[in-house]
Amino acid sequence: MTTAFRRAAGVMRNPHLWAILALMVLFGVIYYGDQIGISHWALFHGRFFSGGYVHDLHRALFLCPLIYAALVFRTRGALLAAGLTIAIIVPRAILISEYPDPVLRSVIFGLLAGTAAVLLGIERERRQRLSAEIARRRLAEQGRAQLAAIVTSSGDAIIGRTLEGIITSWNRGAEILYGYSAEEAIGRHISFLAPPDMSGEMDHLLEGTRRGETVERYETIRRRKDGSLVPVSLTVSPIRDENGQITGASVIARDITQRKQAESALKESEARYRALFENTSDGIIVRDLEGNILMANRAMAELTGYRVSELIGMNIAQLLAPSSLERVHEKQARLLAERDRPSTERYELRLIRKDGVQRIGEAITSLFEGQDGTICVLATVRDVTEQREARENIRAYANQVLRAQEEERSRIARELHDEALQDLASLGLELDLLARDDGRLPEETLRALGKLRERVSAIMDGIRRFTKDLRPPMLDELGLAEALQWMVDEVNAQQKSLRVSFETSGTPVRLSPDKELLLFRIAQEALSNVRKHSGAAAATVSLVFAPEGVTLRVHDNGRGFRVPEVMGGSARMGKLGLIGMHERARLLGGTLRIESEDGRGTTVTVTTAP
Known part of the structure; x- marks a missing residue:
């Protein structure tokens, strides 16, 4: 109902429909002109509306919308326009005309004019169908020519064969792939391309073609003219005639040597990395952004005390101290914000083993994209507990050494102050007493005693500076x-x-x-x-x-x-x-x-x- 309504609405929006209706109305007014008084208008001459057969001329005007409808709307338009014309001219002949044969003339005119319009519409449709058929055939010919060009120039080997396996077509791609020219291959059974130990496979493919089966991306081995073997991917499709009967098959073969080599190299690389992953001495885990562990190696299992199977599915929150977990989250946020910059920063973590013992690990984390496009975290953890303990022991020892040095400096400073300085002070006093000995000593001896007194004072000043350097008293005071x-x-x-x-x-x-x-x-x-x-x-x-x-x-x-x-x-x-x-x-x-x-x-x- 909706489709019919939309189609009718589309016709109503066609301007040709309204043009035809306008002509019908105009010629209808002229046809009934003497009844509605338009014969007296200055625009028309009275003779156009007088005389016994003048209305034959008026009826002839309706040929215009009839032809117009036949040309635009073809047969259906011509039939509708003819019916409308008869509906307009016959009532006047029956009800108004004074002549004895107006009805016959009106009917004959309507039938003849309608028949002519319908024939014109039929011819119009025939010509359109003919033009469409010619265009379709031309497109089909172009398509076949294009398809033939595609087949000929395709880089894939495209082979046509009968249901019995006899080769009927052989393109350039087949010549390049197998090394046989079209003259050498056409007419031979397709089994000559298969290695001797794979003849059963060829029979299976032929039988599948007879049942109408399509084989897609079937990987196998074929033999070239020089005897070398080449891995190929086959697509075998049945060929049907116009009646739908299977008459043969098309075989498209693609050389997948490079892909196989890449797959082999990838497998070798994966095997090497798997061996590295499993045998490295550092613990390695792969986890998602929520911390759920996806992969773990044996070293990680030894470090944490869990089996590898137990680690898979665990969350890193079960393995880390709270402060270390917070640090991991901060590091992950920085990595996500700076994904274009590789990170080699090492940081320490405190791991909680299965037995509750804590170990110190040095970690490096990086991001990578998984096969499904999700972001994963790769973490490498090295157990540095013994190194950290040894370092702390060395630092504690160094601290004790520094403390012992300071204590020894203090002791030396005290001894120098309490003993050496006191002795030197006493010596200075004795020298002063000798120098005041009422002039009984020679002048030369007095000068020597004075120099000796200056040297004692200089030594005392040096010792005082030295003791202050050893332990400045004002630091404590x-x-x-x-x-x-x-x-x-x-x-x-x-x-x-x-x-x-x-x-x-x-x-x-x-x-x-x-x-x-x-x-x-x-x-x-x-x-x-x-x-x-x-x-x-x-x-x-x-x-x-x-x-x-x-x-x-x-x-x-x-x-x-x-x-x-x-x-x-x-x-x-x-x-x-x-x-x-x-x-x-x-x-x-x-x-x-x-x-x-x-x-x-x-x-x-x-x-x-x-």
Whole structure:
């Protein structure tokens, strides 16, 4: 119903329909002109509407819309227009005309005119069908020619054969693939292309063709003219005639040598990577972004205490301490935000084994895209528990050594102060007493005693400076800022070619004695390096107190040097003082940064919590 309505609406929108109806109305008005009085209009002449057979002329006008309808709407249009014409002219002949034979003439005219219009419509349809058939055949010929060209120029081997397997067509692609020319192949049975041990396969394909079966992407082996074997992918389709009867088959063969080689290489590569995955000493897991483990190797199973089958499907939250899990999530978020930048950053994790024991792992993670397009995480974890424990033992030992050094410095400073200085002071007093001996000593002896007294005083000053260097008393009494100011003053007094300034900012606070001593030693070592190696004319020691921590900075304008990338390189370069500063900063729980360039000076910055 809806389709018929849409078709009728489409016809009603056709402008030719309304043009034909307008002509029908116009000629109807003329046909009935003398009844409606238009014969008296100035536009018409009275003779056009008078006389016995004048209405024959009026009826002839209806040939125009009849022909128009036949040309535009063909047979159906001609029939409808003829019926409408008869409906217009016959009533006048019956009801109005004064002549004896108007009905006969009107009917005859209607029949003849309608028949002519219908014949014209039929001829119009015939010509259109003929033109459509000619166009269809032309397109079919073009399609066949194009198909023949495609078959001929196709890179795939396309072979036509009968139901019995006799080759009837052989294109250029077949010549290239198999090495036989069309003259050599056409007329032969297609089985000559199969290796001797695969004749049964050929019979199976022939039988399938007789049953109308289509074979798609069937991979097999075929033999070339030179005897070599080539892997091919076959598509065998039955060929039917106009009656639907199977008359033969088309065989399309594609050389898949490169694909097979690629597949073989891929399998070998997968086998190598699988062996690497399984046999590496580092634990490896593959997981999704939610943390669910998809793959795991034996090393990971040994590290966690679970079997590989148990690890598959577990979530990493079951294997990590809470702080480590949070760090993994932060690392994953950075990787997702910077997917175009490869990551080689190592970070530590605390793994919880199946038996509850915690192990320390060093991890590297990266992202990759799985076969289904999902983003996966590849994590490599190395067990560094023993190394970390050994490192902590070494650091603890170094801490004890530094403490022992400081204690030994304090002991030596006390002994020098309490014993050596006291003895030298006594010696000085005795020399003073001898020098005041009422002139009984010769002048030359008195001068010698005076020089000896000066030497004793110089030795005492040196010992005092030495004891202060060993353990400055103002560090314990007045704090770090005063001790650093004293050290700067001592350097300025001893080194005339180097001017050192001291700056402090923020509200000074007292740190623990150990922290103040470690910061003092770092500043002492840095200034010692400035004096001995930098060739600087000026240096600055700054101490900044802030709520978030204390920052000590030593800067000079000397020649600078190349900072080793790792501290292990400092020992090889003979820069043991740098190692000492780093170790003291680590004992502080702070960070040490050394910035230097050739010719642009050096800056040593250490930051620690208050």
